[in-house]
Amino acid sequence: MPLKIEPILPRFGAICTGLDLTRKLSLEEVKLVTDAMDMWGVTVWPETGLNDETQIAFSRNFGYLERVPWRAGVNYRLPYRELFDASNLNIEGNITQDPSALQYRKGDRLWHTDSAFMEKRTSYSMLLAHQLPPEGGETGFADTRSAYDDLPQELKDLLEDKVGINSLWWSRKMAGADISDEEIYERPLAKHPLVHVHKGSGCKALFIAAHTMDIEGMDKTEGRALIRQLIEHCTQPQYVFEHSWSVGDMVIWDNLCTMHRAGEYAYDLYKRDLRRTTVREGTEPHMLESGDDPFTELFSSSPKSVDIQSARAAGR
Numbered sequence: 583m584p585l586k587i588e589p590i591l592p593r594f595g596a597i598c599t600g601l602d603l604t605r606k607l608s609l610e611e612v613k614l615v616t617d618a619m620d621m622w623g624v625t626v627w628p629e630t631g632l633n634d635e636t637q638i639a640f641s642r643n644f645g646y647l648e649r650v651p652w653r654a655g656v657n658y659r660l661p662y663r664e665l666f667d668a669s670n671l672n673i674e675g676n677i678t679q680d681p682s683a684l685q686y687r688k689g690d691r692l693w694h695t696d697s698a699f700m701e702k703r704t705s706y707s708m709l710l711a712h713q714l715p716p717e718g719g720e721t722g723f724a725d726t727r728s729a730y731d732d733l734p735q736e737l738k739d740l741l742e743d744k745v746g747i748n749s750l751w752w753s754r755k756m757a758g759a760d761i762s763d764e765e766i767y768e769r770p771l772a773k774h775p776l777v778h779v780h781k782g783s784g785c786k787a788l789f790i791a792a793h794t795m796d797i798e799g800m801d802k803t804e805g806r807a808l809i810r811q812l813i814e815h816c817t818q819p820q821y822v823f824e825h826s827w828s829v830g831d832m833v834i835w836d837n838l839c840t841m842h843r844a845g846e847y848a849y850d851l852y853k854r855d856l857r858r859t860t861v862r863e864g865t866e867p868h869m870l871e872s873g874d875d876p877f878t879e880l881f882s883s884s885p886k887s888v889d890i891q892s893a894r895a896a897g898r
């Protein structure tokens with residue numbers, strides 16, 4: 583059956599059916615997926631029939647997969663480092679009661695792009711639903727290409743050469759974690775232009791996230807107000823849709839032209855098990871063979887007050 587694409591918003595998001603993602607794809611089929619992603623930014627694939635192994639195999643078509651930081655003596659729920667655990671479950675598969683894990687996840691409910699706090703950005707995130715609460719937990723997506731297009735020219739000119747300073751801990755601070763600006767600046771930071779050309783489409787997009795703390799060269803108060811203004815602009819209803827999950831759904835989003843946020847649900851009552859594979863931007867051949875990953879370096883250089891076990895649950 584040929585690939586069928588149904589738009590969700592006129593310029594953003596599409597439901598894709600007709601392609602069996604569980605088997606090895608031909609180069610032509612991979613290009614169909616890439617083209618759909620370049621066009622729509624987010625693609626929703628219902629009833630995929632994917633499991634851990636086939637999700638990872640499918641994801642490898644699009645580049646180097648980021649890996650969960652590995653710590654000696656820490657046990658992980660999922661069997662592959664290529665799977666980020668976006669569940670509310672502990673190692674035994676029960677709902678976690680760990681306050682640091684719950685606090686950490688609050689940051690995912692802010693609009694963000696995955697791994698914006700890394701020097702090497704993430705392109706695609708691919709999230710597969712294994713188990714869901716009876717209600718809630720929708721994931722919201724925002725179109726940062728259309729949002730950029732609609733900015734007044736004056737603001738586009740202002741943003742043209744601006745660079746954002748990103749930190750994982752800034753988003754956690756915004757979600758209520760007790761951490762000072764000084765402590766954040768002592769930890770790893772990543773700088774990315776606030777506006778960039780999205781390679782797949784040739785269109786300009788905003789690259790902002792809850793991780794974006796300051797704007798280089800700008801007064802902190804002014805820069806933070808501008809970041810808030812841009813996030814509010816991008817998340818107006820005309821740029822946003824929400825996905826209500828069913829088990830077996832996989833949603834792919836391109837972090838370089840979107841933002842997303844996790845929806846609320848009764849996380850202390852219901853299990854929610856979603857697993858994410860994550861592709862590094864600009865994959866080069868040597869990266870495909872290397873076991874090294876900057877995630878490990880970033881988290882290993884961080885103070886132990888940050889809970890690494892729960893850090894793996896970053897992203898939805």
Ligand SMILES: [Fe+2]
Nearest residue numbers: 696896897898
């Ligand atoms: Fe995320």
